[in-house]
Amino acid sequence: MASELTKDRLLQAYRTMRTIRDFEDRLHADFATGEIPGFVHLYAGEEASATGICMHLGKDDYIASTHRGHGHCIAKGVDVMGMMAEIWGKKTGTCRGKGGSMHIADLSLGMMGANGIVGGGGPLICGAALAMKLRKLDDVAICFFGDGASNQGTIFEALNLATVWNLPAIFVAENNGYAEATSSKYSVACDNIADRASAFGMPGVIVDGFDFFAVHEAAGEAIERARKGGGPTLLEVKLSRYYGHFEGDQQKYRAPNEVAHIKEAKDCLTTFAKRVTGAGQLTQAELSAIDAEVAALIEESVRRAKSDPKPAAADLMTDVYVSY
Amino acid sequence: MARKITYQQAINEALAQEMARDSSVIVMGEDNHGGEGSPGEQDAWGGVLGVTKGLYHKFPGRVIDTPISESGFIGAAIGAATNGLRPVAELMFVDFMGVCFDQIFNQAAKFRYMFGGKAETPVVIRTMYGAGFRAAAQHSQCLYSLFTHIPGLKVVMPATPYDAKGMLIQAIRDNDPVIFMEHKMLYTLEGEVPEESYTVPFGEANVVREGDDITVVTLGRMVHLADQAAQAMQKNGVHVEVIDLRTTSPLDEATVLESVERTGRLVVVDESNPRCSMASDIAGLVAQKAFGALKAPIEQVTAPHVPPPFSDALEDIYIPTVADIQGAIGRVMEFRR
Amino acid sequence: MSEITLVTMPKWGLSMEQGKVNCWLKQVGDAIKRGEEIVEVESEKIAGAVEAAADGIMRRQLAAAEDTLPVGGLLGVIAAADVPDAEIDAAVADALANFKPLTADDESSGASPEKIQVGNRSIRYLKRGEGGTPVILIHGFGGDLNNWLFNHEALANSRTVYAVDLPGHGESTKDVGSGALSELADALLCFMDAVGVDKANLVGHSMGAGVAMAAAVQAPARVESLTLICGAGLGAEINGDYIQGFVGAANRNAIKPQLMKLFGDASLVTRQLVEDIMKYKRIEGVDAALRTLSSALFADGRQQSVLRDQVAALGKPVLIIWGEADQIIPVAHARAYTGKAQVEVIAGKGHMVQMEAANEVNQLIKQFLS
C-alpha cells in the first residue's frame, strides 16, 4: 500500500492542515485591518488537498503552485515565519520582500513558487519532470492548478507534453467551483476537469477534496505510479474555498449559505478529527495540543513579521541576474 | 589563419562542444532532429534549417523534439533549468514568441527577483529573426527590443560566425535566461572560428571598424551593411567607427558613449521597426548622456513602421540598405548649424 | 627588363587579402638601396614597411596614401636611372593587365600551418623554405607563430624555417604542465623529433628566447645557434605590471594599454591586433595557461629562470637583438650576457622589435646564420 498512515503521519497531517487553516484565518483577520499590502488569496477550506498530496513528497520533488499558494507552501515545508514576513513585505521574508503572497517560493525545498499567472505552472512542471527523467531520478513534479487554469492553453499543452514525454508529473486540478467570480459550471465545458485526461492519454481521477484520506490515497497511487515511470495523472480534487477569490471579495456570487453549509457538513479538519478520534487512532488531547502549538506559531510569526525590517532601497536593484 | 566555417556551423559546433562538456546541456525544440515517431529517418531535419543536424546521433536522448506547443516546451525548458539541466530550447522563429511570451517574461525572467535571489534559471532560448527570406510578416521580425525591455532576460544577437559560437557557449554557461537571436540571413556567412571552445562575454560591444569622424551603432545583420557603408565612406575621407552592440541586454553603454564623445556624430542602424526600438533606445541614451559632444542630430536607419512585407519588391525596400546607411552618414557629416 | 623591379602589396600572413598605403617613405626620383624601407602599408592586423628588393631610382608610384590594394597589387617601380620611361610604362601596363588577385585556391596552395601530435599535445607549426640547418622561430608569452609575420618568409628564402605555437599558445594544446621553461623546452625538443629535425638554429623572442636557451642547456647537441630577441632568461627584471595586466585583461579596453607597451610606436596596435589577442585569450584553457606560465616564470614580477651563465658555458654562437625602447624586459639585459655574442640594439623600437624593425632584424639574422 502506497503509504501507511502511522500515528506520527496522522499527527503530521493534522498539524499541516491546522497550520494552513490558522495561517489563512489570521491573514484574513489581519488583512481586514489594512496592514497587509497587495493581493492575498487564501487557501482555507482546501487544506486536505495540499496536505494529502505533499505528504508523499520529499524536498527533491517539485511542486508548482497557484496564486492561492500558501497551503501548498506550508505543506511542502516552507518556513511559516518566512512566509508571514514575506506577505507583510519584510526583508526577512522567504523572498526578501520581493515576491509577496503570490510568489512565495523555495527551490531548495522543491517549491517552484506560487504563481500570479493562471496556468503558468503547467509547462514549468513538465520541465522539472523532464529534468528528473533525464537525470534518472525517481522524483515527481506536481502542478497544482484551479478550475480557472484548467481552461488555459498552457495546461493543455502541459498535459499533452507530459504524456508525449511520459513524465513523472501529476496535475492536480483543485476545483473549488469558482474561477474568480465565475462558476466552473459555466466555464468548464465538460464540468469534470478529470474527463479531459482521457483526451491526453492519461488517467483522470476525481477525489473528494474535503477528505484527507481520499486525497492522500489517490495521490499516493498516482505519485507511486509516476515514480516508477508509469507516467502522468490528472487528479481532480473537488473542494471549496471558504474565503473570497482575494481578500476583500464579498463573494456575492455564491449562494447565501453555501460556505456555511460546506463548513458544517464537510470541513476537512473537523471530519479528519472525528474520524481519527472515532477510530481510536488519535485522542482529542493530542489534537488539542497541536492546536495550541500552531496557534502559538502563527502568533509568533505575525509578531515577528510586524517588527521585522522592510527591505532597504538598495535591495531594489539586486537579484535581477546572477551576473550582469 | 583559423579555419573558416559558417554561422550555422558555428552554432552547431558550440552546441556539440557544450553538450560534450556538460551532460546537463540538452537541446529541445520543434524538429530539432525531426522524424520523431515517424517510420522514416531520425534526424531527418536537424532543425528547420539544419542548424542542429547531427547532434541527435552524437548525444542520444539529449536532443528532444517537441510538439508544436511553444508555451509548453519553452516553459518546460525553463522548468528544467530550475532543476539541474541547462536546456537550449529553440523557438523556431522569434515571431512565435506571441504564443509563449508568458513563460519567458513572467516566469523565467522574474524567478530570481521574485524569489529573493534564490533561483537560477540557466536556460537559453535560441531563436531565428530578421527579414530577407521573403518570409513575410509572421516570420521576419526582429523583436529583440521586446525582450530587451524585460529585466531578468539577457538578449544577444551575434553578427559573425566567431561571435555566434563564443556567445552561444557563453549563453549556455550563463546562469541567467538568455535569448539568443540568430539572423536567418547570416546562417551561410563564413568566417574564421577557432576549433577550440571559447566564450565571448556579454555586455561588450565589438568595435568592428575604428574611425574618428562619426559613430555608427548597429547590431545583428546590419553590422555587415554598416561596415560596407563605412568602407565606402572611407573613399570620401570619412572615417566611420562601426560598433556592433552584440548584446542589447546587458548593453555596453560605455563603448557607445566613449565613441560618440570622440566623434560627436551618431547614426544608429537597426533592422527593426522604429518605435520603441533599439535605435530609439541608443539615440535616447546618447542624447541624454553625451549631449554635449553631439555636433549634429542623431540619425536612425530602420525599417519603416510597417510589418515585414512578402513581395521582394517591397521587402527589399523594407530592409535598410547600404545606401540608406551611407545617406544617413552623409547627412550627419554635412550637417551645419 | 631585369633592371626594372616592381614593388607590390606584400602578403603578411595567410589572412591578408588587401593592404592600405599609409605613406611613401621615398619619393619619385629618390635613389634607393636594396633593403631600404620605401613605403609603409597597413593590413587589418599590422602596419609595416615594404623594403626595396633592388638598388635603383624610385621611378613610379602607382598608389597614393590611403589607397587600398589587393595583395600583389602594384605600388611602384624601381629601376636604374638609364631605363627609358617607355620601357617602364610598358612594364607597368603589362603588370596591370596581367594582375590577378589571389584567390582562395592560391592561398591553400601556399604554405599553411599544420598540426602534429607531440606527446599529449597537438602543436601547430608553419614550415617555409627548404635547405640547410633548419631555423625554428619561437614566439613569446601570449604570442603565436604570427609574431613572425614579417620575418618568416624573408628568412626562408634559402633555408627551412619553422615557426611554432608553444603549448598554451596559438592553436597548440593549451596545457602547459608546470609552466617551467624546461617543460616548454622539452615540448620544443619533442617537436623537433616529430618533424625530424635533429639540429636547429633557434630564434626566440622574449619568453621564446628563454625556451630556446633552456633547450640548448637540456640538449646542447641539438642546437646549432641561438638568436635571442628581447629575450627572457638573461636577467631577473621584467615588467610585472605588463604580465599581470596582460593576463588579467578581460576586454578590449583593458588589453589595449598593455599591448601598447609592446611597441616603440604605439599606433601600431591596431583594432584587429587587439581583437586577435582577445580572441586568443577567450579560448578555453588559455587563461589557465597564462596564469600558470606567469606564476612559474614571472612570479612577483621577477624572472624565475636566468640561464645566461649556463648558456654561456655551452659556447654556442649567440646573436642578441633588442629594441632600445623595450618596456617589457630591460635593454640592459642585452649586454648582460656573459658569453661571447653579437649584440645588436635597435634604436626607437620596442619589445616587438622583429615586427617593428623587421627588415633590420631579418638582415641581422640572415647574416648571423651565414
Next chain:
Amino acid sequence: MSYSNPASVGIIANPASGRDIRRLTAKATVFPTIEKANMIQRVLGALGAFGVGHVMMMPDMTGIAAAVERAIVAHRAEAHIPWPAVEFLNMDISESVTDTFNAVDLMVARGVAAIVVLGGDGTHRAVAMRCGDVPITTLSTGTNNAFPDLREATTAGFATGLLASGRVSRAEATLANKRIVVEACGRCEVALVDVCVTRHMHIASRAVWQPEALEELFVAFAEPDSVGLSSIAGLLQPVRRDEPHGLRVRFGRAGGSGVRRFVAPIAPGLLERVSVAKHGLMRPGERVRVVSGAGTVAVDGEREIEFGRGDTVEVMLDSNGPRTIDVARTLHIAATRGLLDV
C-alpha cells in the same frame, strides 16, 4: 393493437461514476459526462418510439442534465420521432448519494413504470435501496461493474419502452435479484453483488484493489466472467443470479496450510494473485458474524463503513433485491410475438 397511455419512466444517471481511483490503479475507463448524456438521448429515442410521453430525470451539477437539455432543443428542431417530455426533478442537489435517494423517492412516489439507471454497481445499489418493486433497467457506465448490463443504451431503452407501454408484462420482462444486507457500527448497507471486509483503516478513496487488504468476501452471485471482487468467488465456485444461495470466501496468507492461490481480475486490467483459505455456500436468511480486527467494510467494491477492534460486522443474504429488466428476453418476446409491427 392499442395500448393505454404509457406511464412515466425515470432516469438516474450518476454524475460521479466512472472517475474514481480505478482510473489510476486499474485500466478502468474514464466515462465522460458527455457520453452519459449521449446514452440518455439514445434511451429517450427508444422510449419515444414506444410512445412514452414523460420522463423524469435526476438533475445534476456536472453537466449531464445541461447536455440533455441542449440535446432536447436540438432534437425538437430536427423533429422526427418525438422524444418524451423530460422533466428535471425539482430537488436540492447535494452532489452526493443523497441526490439519488431523493430522486428515486420522487419517481417512486409519482408512479414511474421503470427507472433507467446509468452508473456502476454503487449507483445501482443506491437506487435499489429506495426503488421498492419498481423495475430498473441497468446500464453500466464503465468497465468495472458486475451488477449492471454492459450494453447499448438503445436496446435497453427499447426493452424499457416495451415494458412501460405494457407490450410486455412485468412478470415476463423482469427478474428478481438477491442482495446482501450488512450491519456494522449501527449502520445498515445493502449490497447487490458483494460485501468485503478489508484491513484498510479508512474509507479514503473507497475502491478496493489491493489483494493483501482482503479479509473476507460475501457474494450474492459469482460469475466467472465478471470483473471485480466477485470474480474471485466466481473462479472458485460459480453461483448464478437465479440460484437461491450465495458464496462466502475467507482469504488466507500466501503459503498458509490449505491456502489456494490463483489469479483473479479484481479490477479492469488488474490481474492479481489472491490467497483463499476456505469458501462455502451462503444460505438465504442466515446471519453471519465476521470476527476481525479494525478495518472497513466494502459494499459492492466500495469501502463504506469503518469499524474498530471489537465492533461486530454481520451479513445476511436474502432475495429482496431490485427487479431488473431482462433486455434480451423482453426483446425476444417482442420479436416472437410481433409486438414491434407498425
